[in-house]
Amino acid sequence: MEEKLKIVFMGTSDFAGIVLESLTGSPYEISAVVTQPDSRDKKGNLPNPVRDIAQKNNIKILQPEKLDENFTNEIKGLRPDVFIVASYGKIIPEKILEIPRMKSLNVHASLLPKLRGPSPIQNSLLQGDKETGITIMLMDKGIDTGDILSQKKIAINDDDDYITLTSKLAVAGSKLLLHTVSKWINGEINPVKQNDGEATLCQLIEKSDGQIFWGKSASEIHNTFRAFRVWPGIYTFWDNEGAVKKISLTSISAEENENENERHLGEVFQKEDKKIRVKTGKGNIIIEKLQLEGKNETEANSFINGYPGFIGSVLK
RNA sequence: CGCGGGGUAGAGCAGUCUGGCAGCUCGUCUGGCUCAUAACCAGGAGGUCGCGGGUUCAAAUCCCGCCCCCGCAA
Numbered sequence: 001m002e003e004k005l006k007i008v009f010m011g012t013s014d015f016a017g018i019v020l021e022s023l024t025g026s027p028y029e030i031s032a033v034v035t036q037p038d039s040r041d042k043k044g045n046l047p048n049p050v051r052d053i054a055q056k057n058n059i060k061i062l063q064p065e066k067l068d069e070n071f072t073n074e075i076k077g078l079r080p081d082v083f084i085v086a087s088y089g090k091i092i093p094e095k096i097l098e099i100p101r102m103k104s105l106n107v108h109a110s111l112l113p114k115l116r117g118p119s120p121i122q123n124s125l126l127q128g129d130k131e132t133g134i135t136i137m138l139m140d141k142g143i144d145t146g147d148i149l150s151q152k153k154i155a156i157n158d159d160d161d162y163i164t165l166t167s168k169l170a171v172a173g174s175k176l177l178l179h180t181v182s183k184w185i186n187g188e189i190n191p192v193k194q195n196d197g198e199a200t201l202c203q204l205i206e207k208s209d210g211q212i213f214w215g216k217s218a219s220e221i222h223n224t225f226r227a228f229r230v231w232p233g234i235y236t237f238w239d240n241e242g243a244v245k246k247i248s249l250t251s252i253s254a255e256e257n258e259n260e261n262e263r264h265l266g267e268v269f270q271k272e273d274k275k276i277r278v279k280t281g282k283g284n285i286i287i288e289k290l291q292l293e294g295k296n297e298t299e300a301n302s303f304i305n306g307y308p309g310f311i312g313s314v315l316k
Numbered sequence: 317c318g319c320g321g322g323g324u325a326g327a328g329c330a331g332u333c334u335g336g337c338a339g340c341u342c343g344u345c346u347g348g349c350u351c352a353u354a355a356c357c358a359g360g361a362g363g364u365c366g367c368g369g370g371u372u373c374a375a376a377u378c379c380c381g382c383c384c385c386c387g388c389a390a
Contacts, residue, residue: 245321274354295322295385296322305341305342306327308329
């Protein structure tokens, strides 16, 4: 009888949560889950699906502040056969990656070498791509530069946003991972080097990336909205009779082929159908729901009942 | 003690500083008008002004305590 394969899982996001969930149903043993420390908030802890799923399945949870020597020794003590990493959120030192005899596998949400880095899902949406995918690869000291074990393409629909695309990718990624792991441990896969010449990089997303530039086209702004659906969202500034307030747009659509030449960029207006529109560099954005700073999210039509001056103002 | 905005009719808001009839826009109901509308006209219903206490002839408004929602920062 051979022993069960011992996995240590490392991950933090929603994407990682779905992958972990599928591993809990696999024939392998999950020795421990490593995830980011909980960030605290006045209103309670930020959700961490990985932590929650591990808790539910009675899996040991490690939330180290630093991936230092103490942590390295703790992991060594678990004698893992393989690491599985899915958007952990920190760069993992080579010393740790080298611990398992069957190496460290990463589930990355792009078709590598395209979109290496921490935000592949958002960036595929930002670029308006029609297709992305999942790559399972071996981890090395570079960022998403390791040899590829398997890949699967996923179509992006026009109505996909960060939430739906993450879910699609995670579900497909989970399947591909289980498949790949079983072949990998049986020595049935030859890793393939990445073509570095075709590589593209994506950056960590910052809150300020969510600010809208009205000079961009409606479809570019809408792509930003799709990409930043969960975080950081998209926002703009409204001068309400001298008081400049931040407004988050929480539901919008794009109207690419309309052109209101006589209006300013960022000007808010209505047409016969009463929808709230904003002029952009190319086409209009229709605002369906929004949230004024300090207030709850509201329907755009309700908002203008209370703030009729919104129509005709110019957003910055 | 991190900084700040807010809770008033089903929805969105004004009114609070300076106490004095509970307001606006939308929705809703009734009737009218129109070839027609997310249009227009007339009329109506709908409120423990977040909760508790205090001051006052009089409190949405001033004072004290509490609850809840949200933005920023981390």
